[in-house]
Amino acid sequence: MPLALFALTAGAFGIGVTEFVIMGLLLEVGASFGVSVSTAGLLISGYALGVVVGAPLLTALTQKWPRKTVLLALMTIFIIGNLASALAPTYALLMVARVITSFAHGSFFGIGSVVATGLVPENKKASAIAIMFTGLTVATILGVPFGTWLGQLYGWRATFWAVTLIGIVAFAVIALLVPKSSVPVVESNLKDDLAMLARPSVGLGLLTTILGYAGVFAIFTYIAPMLTEITGFSDTIVSPAMLVFGVGLLIGNLAGGKLADRWLKPTLIGSLGVLALTSLAMTFALHDRIAAIAFVGLLGATGFATVSPLQMWVLKTTDGAGQSLASSLNIAAFNLGNALGAWLGGVVIDHGPGLGAIPAVAALVTLAGIGVATLSLRAGSPGRMPIAAAQPKAC
Numbered sequence: 001m002p003l004a005l006f007a008l009t010a011g012a013f014g015i016g017v018t019e020f021v022i023m024g025l026l027l028e029v030g031a032s033f034g035v036s037v038s039t040a041g042l043l044i045s046g047y048a049l050g051v052v053v054g055a056p057l058l059t060a061l062t063q064k065w066p067r068k069t070v071l072l073a074l075m076t077i078f079i080i081g082n083l084a085s086a087l088a089p090t091y092a093l094l095m096v097a098r099v100i101t102s103f104a105h106g107s108f109f110g111i112g113s114v115v116a117t118g119l120v121p122e123n124k125k126a127s128a129i130a131i132m133f134t135g136l137t138v139a140t141i142l143g144v145p146f147g148t149w150l151g152q153l154y155g156w157r158a159t160f161w162a163v164t165l166i167g168i169v170a171f172a173v174i175a176l177l178v179p180k181s182s183v184p185v186v187e188s189n190l191k192d193d194l195a196m197l198a199r200p201s202v203g204l205g206l207l208t209t210i211l212g213y214a215g216v217f218a219i220f221t222y223i224a225p226m227l228t229e230i231t232g233f234s235d236t237i238v239s240p241a242m243l244v245f246g247v248g249l250l251i252g253n254l255a256g257g258k259l260a261d262r263w264l265k266p267t268l269i270g271s272l273g274v275l276a277l278t279s280l281a282m283t284f285a286l287h288d289r290i291a292a293i294a295f296v297g298l299l300g301a302t303g304f305a306t307v308s309p310l311q312m313w314v315l316k317t318t319d320g321a322g323q324s325l326a327s328s329l330n331i332a333a334f335n336l337g338n339a340l341g342a343w344l345g346g347v348v349i350d351h352g353p354g355l356g357a358i359p360a361v362a363a364l365v366t367l368a369g370i371g372v373a374t375l376s377l378r379a380g381s382p383g384r385m386p387i388a389a390a391q392p393k394a395c
Helices: 002-035 037-061 065-085 091-120 123-153 156-177 192-196 200-220 223-231 234-264 266-286 289-304 307-316 320-352 355-377
Strands: none
Touching: 002 065, 002 091, 002 123, 002 156, 037 091, 037 320, 065 091, 065 156, 091 123, 091 307, 091 320, 123 156, 123 192, 123 234, 123 307, 123 355, 192 200, 192 320, 200 223, 200 266, 200 289, 200 307, 200 320, 200 355, 223 289, 223 355, 234 266, 234 289, 234 307, 266 289, 266 307, 266 355, 307 320, 320 355
């Protein structure tokens, strides 16, 4: 694999750390600004909403820019956002800084996916996407625990200073290693790109992503109370369980990319099917300590095995400059799925059958995703743009 892919991985690592590390620092942030933990938790929601808004907006605004220039601009936004977070004198300004940072998230992964596939042969495109997303999985396994430890030891601002430094390093390696001509820029207009998004296969593909990840995060959001209240673990087991989950993410991500390179459509349906079965089986596994930990890892593996097939399918069903917009929207769809899953799990706890039923409900949501994915596959992949219509420019 070309070194440029690992430059994209570095950017993904930094973005992954800044997205998730705030979860381990809510107490410190809340105490610093004199706000409740629940209010501090809105920094997570604000970031997610920023991804949803920023992904299509920035991608549309930069659609005629060379892709490498866009990636460097996005890393600049990332650096500025984290620097502003480290310096924020009030909670409100920290929220603004987090939203600014989040704007780089969706577009980076969306455009980065297009760039990654342009660096490798046809039979390695899904694996290229998986390698880029490895930065996100490594951030979950190593970056977030280290960032949490750093923030607890030296103050939460130290964590954001460290992430700012990661952003500077990522900017440098992207500038050095990503070639200007990695992906040709195709002249288009926003009207044509939006028309492309109206294709049934694209819209259904985005809905598949939302439903698939709603199932994963319905469980993951409430994994700590499940392990303590249902399985009977003490609070101290939660951190090791998250490490097991992170290892599962890494394995599933790489496996999903390899399989999607050879059998994209079967992998798309099959990975969602295995995820649904895993979710359903967790209903029973949570009552045994060994099985519960094993299934936490399996949830990570099956959940992230869907990422490359889902992202690759959206790219397959689009063409030209519209690929970047559709790819970025799919990243936004992942975040919408995260928010939907967390909300759904809360509804099940507060108004439904309770905490223990979340995995079964999550399985039903994923099954709905399989149904939508089947419709998307039946809608088919439209033909590529005619060569005469494409006006490439150097990237």
